[in-house]
Amino acid sequence: MKQLSVNNILIIEDDQNYVELIKEYLKEASFKYRLFHSASLIGGIELIEEKPVDLVLLDLSLDDTAGFNTLTSYLDKVEDIPVIVLTGNRNEAVGIRSVSAGAQDFLVKGEFNEARLINAIKYSIQRFKSQAKLKEKNQILTIKEKRYREAQKIGRYTNWEMNIVTNEMKWSDEMFEIFGFPHQSFNPTLSDYLRYVHIEDKEKVESFFENAIKTGELTKINHRILVHGRQVKMLNIRVQVKYDETTNTIILFGNLQDVTDNFPGLPEASRDASPLHPEIKVEYSAAIPKDFDFFEHLISLSNNLYDLLDSDLSESQRNTLSKMAISLGNYTKVTGNFQSLLPMLEQKLHPRDTEFNMEKFLADIQEPFILQKHLGRTIINFHFSDKLTGNFSGSFQNMRLTFFNLLLSILESKKNTDDVNIHVNLLEDGKTTATLEFIFAFRGQFHQIEEIRELTEGENIFQIENLKNLFSIHPLDLVNNAFSIKQLKGELDYEEGEISRLTFRLPIKKTEKKVLQDQIVASVNFLLAEDHVMNQIVMKKTLMAWSDKVNVEVVKTSNEILQELKSEYYDLLLLNVDLPDPGGIEIVKKVRTQHQIPILGISSYPSNQEQKMCIEAGMNAYLKKPFTNENLFQQILELLSN
Known part of the structure; x- marks a missing residue:
C-alpha cells in the first residue's frame, strides 16, 4: 500500500485561536501534516531557513507588518515555497490582488471549513510544483533558444515564413539583421523582401517564389540583396509550402543563409545579370529598384520646399532654400x-x-x-x-x-x-x-x-x-x-x-465600368478548373477570403467541367489554360457548344499568340500570371458586370 506523504505546513499567524482552529480542521480531515508556527513574519522566515516547509499559510495582519506589504515582503525573501493568504477582509479584491501578486490562493477568516482548507492546500502545492516544472522547462528552452540564436549568428543562418494568400511574412530577429534593420522594426511582406533584392536578380527571384508556391516542392536559390544601398550580400534560401493546422493557413516556410564569404569577388561581379552588348559598359546602383517611383519623391520634395518658401523666412534663410530648390531642379x-x-x-x-x-x-x-x-x-x-x-x-x-x-x-x-x-x-x-x-x-x-x-x-x-x-x-x-x-x-x-x-x-x-465595387454585392457561384492541388487551395482561399458571398467549386478535368455546368448554375468559370488533355482552349470550345457562361482564362506561360487563340475559342478574358489579387478581382467584377 502506497504511504501518504506528510506535508510540512508553516502558519504565520499572531492569533492563537486561528492556529488552533486550523489544527482542528486538519485533524478532522485526516490530513497527514507536520505543523510549524510563528506569530511574526520575521520569525516565520527564520523557520523556513531551519525547517523543511512545503506550504505557508500567511496572515496579512501581524505584529511586525500589516496589509498587502506582508505578502510582498514574504515574496521578496521566499521564492520557492507556495503561500496561501489568510485575511480578515471580506473584500474579494484583496484576495484576487494577492493571487495576482504571487499567492497560490486566499482564505477569508471565518468563511472557510476543513474541506475548503484541505483543497486549498492540496491544489496550491500541486499547482506550485507544476509552475516550477514549467518555469524550469522555459528556462531550458530559453537557454536552448539562446544557443540556437548564437549558432544562427555564427552561421549567418535564419528562418522565415509567408502566408501565400496575403504575402505577409514573419522574419526572425537574425533575418532583420541580415537585411540591415533593427529587430522587428516593421511588418514585412514579399514586396518588402523583393525591394532589397539586387536589381539584376529580381526577375529570377520573383519567378523562384512563383514556382515554389505553384509546385509546393522544396526549392532553393542563390541571389543577391543590397543592404543600405551599398553593401551587396549573397543569400542562399530554401523554401517549401506546408499546411499549418494550428492557423488553418497555407504557409511558405523558408530558411536563409548569408553565404557572402563564399563569393569573395561579389561586390565587383555581375555574374547573373543579362549581358549587355560587350562594347557597352553600364554601371548603376541596385539601390534603385525597378518599381522606383521618381515622381513621388520629386513631388514630396517640391511640396516641402514650397511650404518652407511660402512661410515667414529671413532673407538668408530664403536664399539658402532657393539654392536648395535650384539644386533639386538640377x-x-x-x-x-x-x-x-x-x-x-x-x-x-x-x-x-x-x-x-x-x-x-x-x-x-x-x-x-x-x-x-x-x-x-x-x-x-x-x-x-x-x-x-x-x-x-x-x-x-x-x-x-x-x-x-x-x-x-x-x-x-x-x-x-x-x-x-x-x-x-x-x-x-x-x-x-x-x-x-x-x-x-x-x-x-x-x-x-x-x-x-x-x-x-x-x-x-x-x-x-x-x-x-x-x-x-x-x-x-x-x-x-x-x-x-x-x-x-x-x-x-x-x-x-x-x-x-x-x-x-x-x-x-x-475604363468604363458598370460594377466596380470592392466587394461582391450578391451571392455568386464560381467554378474553378485547376488540376494542380496547391493552386486549387490557394485560388479557392483567395476568392473566398475576398467575400463571404463567394462560393467556389473545384474541378480538374474537362468532363468534370461539363458535368458541373450541366447539373449546377455558375456565374463564372475560372479556367487554367494549361489544363492537360485536351487543353484549356479545346475545353472552351466544348463548353461554348452548350453554355454562355463568362470564362476567365488564367495562364502560367502567357503569350500574345495564346491570348489571341483563347479569345477566339470563346474565353471572355485572359489573365497572365503573375497577377495581384486586385487584378484578379477587377477582372472578375468586369465579367460579372457584363
Whole structure:
C-alpha cells in the first residue's frame, strides 16, 4: 500500500485561536501534516531557513507588518515555497490582488471549513510544483533558444515564413539583421523582401517564389540583396509550402543563409545579370529598384520646399532654400534622364499599362513646377479640359516621366523666362480608346524636334547593339525623349512662330465600368478548373477570403467541367489554360457548344499568340500570371458586370 506523504505546513499567524482552529480542521480531515508556527513574519522566515516547509499559510495582519506589504515582503525573501493568504477582509479584491501578486490562493477568516482548507492546500502545492516544472522547462528552452540564436549568428543562418494568400511574412530577429534593420522594426511582406533584392536578380527571384508556391516542392536559390544601398550580400534560401493546422493557413516556410564569404569577388561581379552588348559598359546602383517611383519623391520634395518658401523666412534663410530648390531642379533632371534610361538598357520596349486616375495624373504633372514662381524662373500655366476626369488605362509612370522630360527640354531650349502655357485635352477616339493631348505654347524654339522625329520613325534604333553609336551622336535627354515617345506610341507636331507650339499626343484606354465595387454585392457561384492541388487551395482561399458571398467549386478535368455546368448554375468559370488533355482552349470550345457562361482564362506561360487563340475559342478574358489579387478581382467584377 502506497504511504501518504506528510506535508510540512508553516502558519504565520499572531492569533492563537486561528492556529488552533486550523489544527482542528486538519485533524478532522485526516490530513497527514507536520505543523510549524510563528506569530511574526520575521520569525516565520527564520523557520523556513531551519525547517523543511512545503506550504505557508500567511496572515496579512501581524505584529511586525500589516496589509498587502506582508505578502510582498514574504515574496521578496521566499521564492520557492507556495503561500496561501489568510485575511480578515471580506473584500474579494484583496484576495484576487494577492493571487495576482504571487499567492497560490486566499482564505477569508471565518468563511472557510476543513474541506475548503484541505483543497486549498492540496491544489496550491500541486499547482506550485507544476509552475516550477514549467518555469524550469522555459528556462531550458530559453537557454536552448539562446544557443540556437548564437549558432544562427555564427552561421549567418535564419528562418522565415509567408502566408501565400496575403504575402505577409514573419522574419526572425537574425533575418532583420541580415537585411540591415533593427529587430522587428516593421511588418514585412514579399514586396518588402523583393525591394532589397539586387536589381539584376529580381526577375529570377520573383519567378523562384512563383514556382515554389505553384509546385509546393522544396526549392532553393542563390541571389543577391543590397543592404543600405551599398553593401551587396549573397543569400542562399530554401523554401517549401506546408499546411499549418494550428492557423488553418497555407504557409511558405523558408530558411536563409548569408553565404557572402563564399563569393569573395561579389561586390565587383555581375555574374547573373543579362549581358549587355560587350562594347557597352553600364554601371548603376541596385539601390534603385525597378518599381522606383521618381515622381513621388520629386513631388514630396517640391511640396516641402514650397511650404518652407511660402512661410515667414529671413532673407538668408530664403536664399539658402532657393539654392536648395535650384539644386533639386538640377538633380531631378539627371535623375529623370536616368530613370528613362533604365528601360532602354533593359530593352523594355513595351511598358505595362495600369489603371490610373486622371485627376491624380494632372495633379502630379503640376507639382514638380510649383517652385518656379519662388525662384523667379519661367512660370508654367496649366489649362485642363473639363473632360479630364475619371479612370483610364495607360503607362502611368512613363507618361508622367515623358511629360516631365519634354517640358524640361523646352525650358532649356527657349532661353527666356516668359511663361509657358500647357493645354491638356482629351480627344475621343472610340468607345474604348482616347488620345491625351498636350500643347506646349511658348516663346522660343524647340531644337530637338527633327532629331526626335528621325529617331522615333527609324527601325531598330534603340536595339542594344545600336546604343553606343546613338549616344555618341545625340545628347542623353534627346535620346530619352525619343525612346519614351516611341514606347508610348506617341506622336509630336511642332509649329514654330512668335508663339511656338509643340503638341504631344499619346493613346490611352477608357475604363468604363458598370460594377466596380470592392466587394461582391450578391451571392455568386464560381467554378474553378485547376488540376494542380496547391493552386486549387490557394485560388479557392483567395476568392473566398475576398467575400463571404463567394462560393467556389473545384474541378480538374474537362468532363468534370461539363458535368458541373450541366447539373449546377455558375456565374463564372475560372479556367487554367494549361489544363492537360485536351487543353484549356479545346475545353472552351466544348463548353461554348452548350453554355454562355463568362470564362476567365488564367495562364502560367502567357503569350500574345495564346491570348489571341483563347479569345477566339470563346474565353471572355485572359489573365497572365503573375497577377495581384486586385487584378484578379477587377477582372472578375468586369465579367460579372457584363
